Amino acid sequence: MLHQALAGIKVLDLSRILAGPWCTQNLADLGAEVTKVERPGHGDDTRGWGPPYLQAPEGADGADGLSAYFICCNRGKQSVAIDYATPEGAAQIRELARQADVLVENYKVGTLRRYGLDYDTLKALNPRLVYLSITGFGQSGPMADKPGYDYVFQGMGGLMSYTGHADGEPGAGPLRTGVAVVDLTTGMYATSAVLAALLRRHATGAGEYLDIALLDVAVALNANQASNYLVSGKAPQRSGNAHPNCAPYEVFRCADGYLILAIGNDTQFARFCEVAGLGVLATDTRYATNSARIANLPALRKLLTEVFPTRDRQSWTQAFDAAGVPWGPIHSMEEVFAHPQVAHRQLVQEAEHPVLGRVPMIRNPMLAGSGARALAPPPLLDEHGRRNGG
Incomplete structure (x- = not known):
């Protein structure tokens, strides 16, 4: 079955927020063993992006609950807390990378090199490693050293220039999408790139370095709007809910x-x-x-x-x-999840966490044909480090 397609593949996940974790959640859903490395005492920033939170029962040992945001992109992973800025922590990550098939990170360019965790260093330890870097602007160029969030790229990549009510109408002006579409699409492009690199490795035995940039994705995401501009030379205008190429x-x-x-x-x-x-x-x-x-x-x-x-x-x-x-x-969201077709497709799945209990999630669309199955919940911070005596 597809949900076991990556069984035996080990993923070392040094990413946080959304684009990287969305990619690694896809890999976990496809059967990979994903180890999420988080900052001790703090963890992934999205652990604090709430409310709402799924609260742990009062008195539960070592459990602070999970934000809904964190839940959406971290199921099926193991969490270990390691401070890579210390020599001991960097050594731990190098040892994990030695055993990994894939490493995913989304730090600023050059950050991990300072600690001996860059691709060239880890490639020497593990030539079969597929190393994926997700950044705002890519590994080179005049803006490579700058950070960036989804919202920035919705504007910078052009999406907001034609999204919103038309000029002259009430409420006219640039408008972002209601979900972090550049982050999510970056996660999907990254997933495809990792799978392609693993397929190539199967043929060559060699790993790969993958450079995925949110700016690149934001520009590609314009799709037909970009093609319209490149063919006509005319920039698309905001048209509210109307389609630029079909009517009505x-x-x-x-x-x-x-x-x-x-x-x-x-x-x-x-x-x-x-x-x-x-x-x-x-x-x-x-x-x-x-x-x-x-x-x-x-x-x-x-x-x-x-x-x-x-x-x-x-x-x-x-x-x-x-x-x-x-x-x-x-x-509305209420109507979405009450819809009989959504129910038939079993799009809402639940996982049982030993401390938090029932954790509701959306099933991965890639697995729609595999039937309902038990899912592993998102982890508490350092849940598996504590469990393994780390």
Whole structure:
């Protein structure tokens, strides 16, 4: 099964916050043994990023609880507290690296070199080591020595320049996404890079150095928006909930709330027009093709904002389903986790921690076909160091 694909692979995780831990959680979900090295007495910064916290029972020995943020990206790992800035601590990490297949770190450029924990030093000890460095700007260049967080790169990479209400509309201005999308995407790119390096090692016997930068990911994340700019020379503008390349593809208000209309081709648009009682638009040269609809979007939007409030959401969505018109709801978190398809896909999983009890988590989408299985919970700080007498 896929959840055991990396069985026998040992990962030494020196990363913290989100991008690195998201990568190493993926590796743990795929069966790798992940040892998370944390700062003694403090641990990963996200242990304190709350509320909310999953609290330990009163009087539990050595347990301070877990923040929900920490829970989201650290399941299935073992925690050991080691101060790499001391000679003894650095020696411990070198010994762990000698036995590891993968090392993941996200310190500023040059930090670990000062303690003999850089790739060149560890490669001499373990030529098969896949060493992944995640930084804000990469290992070289004029900004390589600068730190950076997800929010910075959402702005610097261009995402916020076209995200938000259009200029001239109420609330106009740059807007970040509601989740750290650059960190998360960096974690996914990093996961792919590690898996590719392990596959290459299988053929060559040699490890690899991987340099993953949040700036690179933020620029790549622009996807079609970047391609639109490179082809046309025109910078994308903020357009609220509208799609830059498809129309109508945005949020509309019905009589009792909102829904997403997602028309991806001319046939779907014709079906929508029949449902909406606007059949004439399907043959109107201003709207019959996607390119024409994009060119005439303000006029089309005005027509649709007038027709949608004439029915409630249930009426619209029943008609859309019957006609094969793509649409979607806008759910609250409560509605997300109450949804029957979410339940069917078993997206909420639980782990039992010996001290904290039930720990709820979201299952890894890569493992959707493997059925429900027992998960290892996120660790308490130095939980496995204490357990092993460290």
